Amino acid sequence: MKTAILCLALLPALSGEPALAQTPQTTNAVSQSEPKEDFAPATSNQQGKQYPQVNSEGRVRARIVAPKAQSVALDIGGIKYPLIKSEDGAWVGVSNPQDEGFHYYQIIINGAQIPDPNSLYFYGASRWGSGVEIPAKDQDFYTLKNVPHGQLREVFYFSKSSNTNRRCFVYTPPDYDTDTGKRFPVLYLQHGMGENETGWGNQGHAALIMDNLIAAGKTKSFIIVMENGGSPRLNGGPASPHGGRPSFDFSAFEKVLLEDLIPFIDSTFRTVADQPHRAMAGLSMGGMQTRMIALAHLDKFSHIGIFSGGSIATNDISDMAAFKQNIKVVFCSFGSRERGSTSAKANANALKEAGINSYYYESPLTAHEWQSWRRSLYQFAPLLFQD
Amino acid sequence: MKTAILCLALLPALSGEPALAQTPQTTNAVSQSEPKEDFAPATSNQQGKQYPQVNSEGRVRARIVAPKAQSVALDIGGIKYPLIKSEDGAWVGVSNPQDEGFHYYQIIINGAQIPDPNSLYFYGASRWGSGVEIPAKDQDFYTLKNVPHGQLREVFYFSKSSNTNRRCFVYTPPDYDTDTGKRFPVLYLQHGMGENETGWGNQGHAALIMDNLIAAGKTKSFIIVMENGGSPRLNGGPASPHGGRPSFDFSAFEKVLLEDLIPFIDSTFRTVADQPHRAMAGLSMGGMQTRMIALAHLDKFSHIGIFSGGSIATNDISDMAAFKQNIKVVFCSFGSRERGSTSAKANANALKEAGINSYYYESPLTAHEWQSWRRSLYQFAPLLFQD
Numbered sequence: 106m107k108t109a110i111l112c113l114a115l116l117p118a119l120s121g122e123p124a125l126a127q128t129p130q131t132t133n134a135v136s137q138s139e140p141k142e143d144f145a146p147a148t149s150n151q152q153g154k155q156y157p158q159v160n161s162e163g164r165v166r167a168r169i170v171a172p173k174a175q176s177v178a179l180d181i182g183g184i185k186y187p188l189i190k191s192e193d194g195a196w197v198g199v200s201n202p203q204d205e206g207f208h209y210y211q212i213i214i215n216g217a218q219i220p221d222p223n224s225l226y227f228y229g230a231s232r233w234g235s236g237v238e239i240p241a242k243d244q245d246f247y248t249l250k251n252v253p254h255g256q257l258r259e260v261f262y263f264s265k266s267s268n269t270n271r272r273c274f275v276y277t278p279p280d281y282d283t284d285t286g287k288r289f290p291v292l293y294l295q296h297g298m299g300e301n302e303t304g305w306g307n308q309g310h311a312a313l314i315m316d317n318l319i320a321a322g323k324t325k326s327f328i329i330v331m332e333n334g335g336s337p338r339l340n341g342g343p344a345s346p347h348g349g350r351p352s353f354d355f356s357a358f359e360k361v362l363l364e365d366l367i368p369f370i371d372s373t374f375r376t377v378a379d380q381p382h383r384a385m386a387g388l389s390m391g392g393m394q395t396r397m398i399a400l401a402h403l404d405k406f407s408h409i410g411i412f413s414g415g416s417i418a419t420n421d422i423s424d425m426a427a428f429k430q431n432i433k434v435v436f437c438s439f440g441s442r443e444r445g446s447t448s449a450k451a452n453a454n455a456l457k458e459a460g461i462n463s464y465y466y467e468s469p470l471t472a473h474e475w476q477s478w479r480r481s482l483y484q485f486a487p488l489l490f491q492d
Numbered sequence: 493m494k495t496a497i498l499c500l501a502l503l504p505a506l507s508g509e510p511a512l513a514q515t516p517q518t519t520n521a522v523s524q525s526e527p528k529e530d531f532a533p534a535t536s537n538q539q540g541k542q543y544p545q546v547n548s549e550g551r552v553r554a555r556i557v558a559p560k561a562q563s564v565a566l567d568i569g570g571i572k573y574p575l576i577k578s579e580d581g582a583w584v585g586v587s588n589p590q591d592e593g594f595h596y597y598q599i600i601i602n603g604a605q606i607p608d609p610n611s612l613y614f615y616g617a618s619r620w621g622s623g624v625e626i627p628a629k630d631q632d633f634y635t636l637k638n639v640p641h642g643q644l645r646e647v648f649y650f651s652k653s654s655n656t657n658r659r660c661f662v663y664t665p666p667d668y669d670t671d672t673g674k675r676f677p678v679l680y681l682q683h684g685m686g687e688n689e690t691g692w693g694n695q696g697h698a699a700l701i702m703d704n705l706i707a708a709g710k711t712k713s714f715i716i717v718m719e720n721g722g723s724p725r726l727n728g729g730p731a732s733p734h735g736g737r738p739s740f741d742f743s744a745f746e747k748v749l750l751e752d753l754i755p756f757i758d759s760t761f762r763t764v765a766d767q768p769h770r771a772m773a774g775l776s777m778g779g780m781q782t783r784m785i786a787l788a789h790l791d792k793f794s795h796i797g798i799f800s801g802g803s804i805a806t807n808d809i810s811d812m813a814a815f816k817q818n819i820k821v822v823f824c825s826f827g828s829r830e831r832g833s834t835s836a837k838a839n840a841n842a843l844k845e846a847g848i849n850s851y852y853y854e855s856p857l858t859a860h861e862w863q864s865w866r867r868s869l870y871q872f873a874p875l876l877f878q879d
Contacts, residue, residue: 170603
């Protein structure tokens with residue numbers, strides 16, 4: 106998972122804390138055991154493409170036509186698996202079992218790192234590249250069904266603070282178009298480092314998750330806005346007050362969000378344009394942005410979601426009375442294979458004891474990856490805008 | 493241009509007519525002349541990627557990092573250009589001048605056909621692959637500007653006729669959200685063979701073309717619906733009445749369009765749900781679909797656009813009086829480098845003489861490719877819904 110790798114490379118060095126680190130992969134060589142022969146084309150393939158295939162163990166079998174190559178490898182989950190040339194000139198090989206859910210991967214042909222020509226493409230690791238979907242036992246919650254669907258809208262707007270035309274994606278729920286007198290709360294939902302505003306709509310399946318939740322009557326319907334949180338500019342200034350960690354500088358994005366995006370959304374969509382009906386959440390770096398921006402602007406957001414992006418300790422809160430009055434929900438989550446879950450759970454409990462409506466969720470058997478974040482959104486959405 | 497190549501491979505053999513054929517490429521070897529050194533990164537690159545680059549002659553310079561490869565080629569416009577290995581292990585080479593506008597291309601590494609890891613990806617030639625934008629003298633009409641923007645919406649719906657969940661994209665104009673009492677006409681706009689419902693929104697820039705036209709007061713504002721016209725099933729039945737050509741079988745798509753899509757759009761969006769406010773157009777195969785479906789259903793569509801997809805002769809019209817009464821505009825277009833323009837122009841003139849509001853447009857110095865179709869939409873849109 107490239108994003109995780111990027112984060113891992115950067116974050117521990119900066120933070121001196123293991124909060125975002127993934128459990129080290131225990132398998133670092135190709136497994137010798139025979140894969141179970143129940144492979145089927147991945148649902149993340151381009152239409153009609155038979156490879157890559159996945160089996161019930163979560164293994165990925167790639168097949169690349171490269172008749173004149175000397176070496177071809179499948180690079181997934183931090184391991185490069187050599188493919189073997191078949192008689193027909195295609196190179197074929199199988200990975201170790203992967204976690205359920207979505208994984209970025211790439212192909213290496215004679216040293217060139219390229220997307221697999223057979224997969225759909227997703228933005229992560231600061232590039233458009235291949236992704237593969239490992240069927241999950243709980244995939245029903247993000248499966249496309251014959252239920253009323255919302256819309257995922259590509260929207261351009263002018264940002265005064267950055268003097269640029271910017272793009273965001275906006276999910277509107279099914280009743281946005283059928284109940285035209287109704288106004289809706291808004292969740293601002295951010296991606297991780299090396300990802301962009303397309304992540305939640307593509308590999309995150311945010312729209313399908315919401316459609317299914319709404320159809321089941323499990324959540325209020327609300328708008329979701331997904332913008333590009335950019336790359337962090339590392340602030341060379343003084344360390345943050347309660348640790349030795351130099352902070353990420355999200356000030357440019359904060360300005361775009363507060364000064365341009367929120368006013369644009371509130372003037373373009375039928376929102377309820379006030380703090381009680383505005384939430385912010387994000388994954389990994391987007392969770393860090395949520396934590397930083399929401400804590401600094403208690404008058405802007407009432408519901409906070411941090412997915413694999415740290416947590417909020419009681420001593421992060423300068424004015425507990427104001428926080429209690431303004432913040433209706435704090436939700437933190439991690440994958441069970443991530444480190445950081447212990448301290449996040451402890452922080453969540455401490456917040457609860459301090460009288461905050463605080464939730465902790467742990468995604469079973471997943472790491473710093475999209476299945477953790479899909480499940481987090483699925484858990485988080487029903488908590489929003491309940492007043 | 494892969495789509496063109498696919499069409500060329502299939503259509504002349506079927507039709508015995510040159511209407512959709514491209515002018516043969518006169519350059520079939522790598523030009524020896526020195527390229528002008530004013531290359532700049534293509535606007536179709538992934539963010540931050542410096543290659544491919546294009547120069548003022550329309551040449552494309554590709555650069556691929558493949559240190560252990562024996563051969564790397566750039567495959568664009570039907571020609572494979574060998575790249576040369578640089579000292580840094582990257583392979584670099586330059587193509588002959590390309591027409592202004594958008595072109596599909598691919599990279600070949602040791603015989604493996606792959607997308608360029610540096611470009612954005614577009615659906616054409618029945619796959620997601622690389623595309624490159626050659627700056628055009630008239631590119632202003634599809635440039636992203638600080639004007640009011642419409643929205644490009646990804647919409648899922650259930651199709652009874654095919655018993656599947658289907659996806660379409662819907663462009664809503666800027667005033668769709670600001671003037672919520674207003675109802676809008678609809679253009680159904682189809683892609684070409686080997687393309688899909690994403691083509692007009694991505695490489696076609698349909699939303700930007702409409703935004704700019706509307707901002708300039710040059711067109712009525714209307715909704716555009718883009719669905720997947722599928723692959724043609726070739727009808728093995730009798731030849732069509734006026735030629736030896738076995739017809740494409742678009743009946744499955746026709747059923748989806750008429751029985752599922754139009755009713756869904758009319759019930760979901762604020763449309764004016766009648767024939768005078770419904771148009772159909774398409775490029776290449778989508779033009780053939782438009783011609784076939786619109787002619788067979790004069791009660792459904794009032795405006796017809798056929799871009800590089802043939803034309804309508806007077807003897808295609810069985811009941812001229814009914815046609816005149818129902819069809820407000822017939823628009824046909826070709827790129828000037830395509831064959832077929834002469835007969836299309838003659839047919840357009842004949843229709844005009846027969847009293848039909850008939851238009852012919854020829855895109856200067858372009859072939860069977862997206863620049864012809866962007867320009868066609870730009871010319872066609874202002875003719876729509878003028879009553």
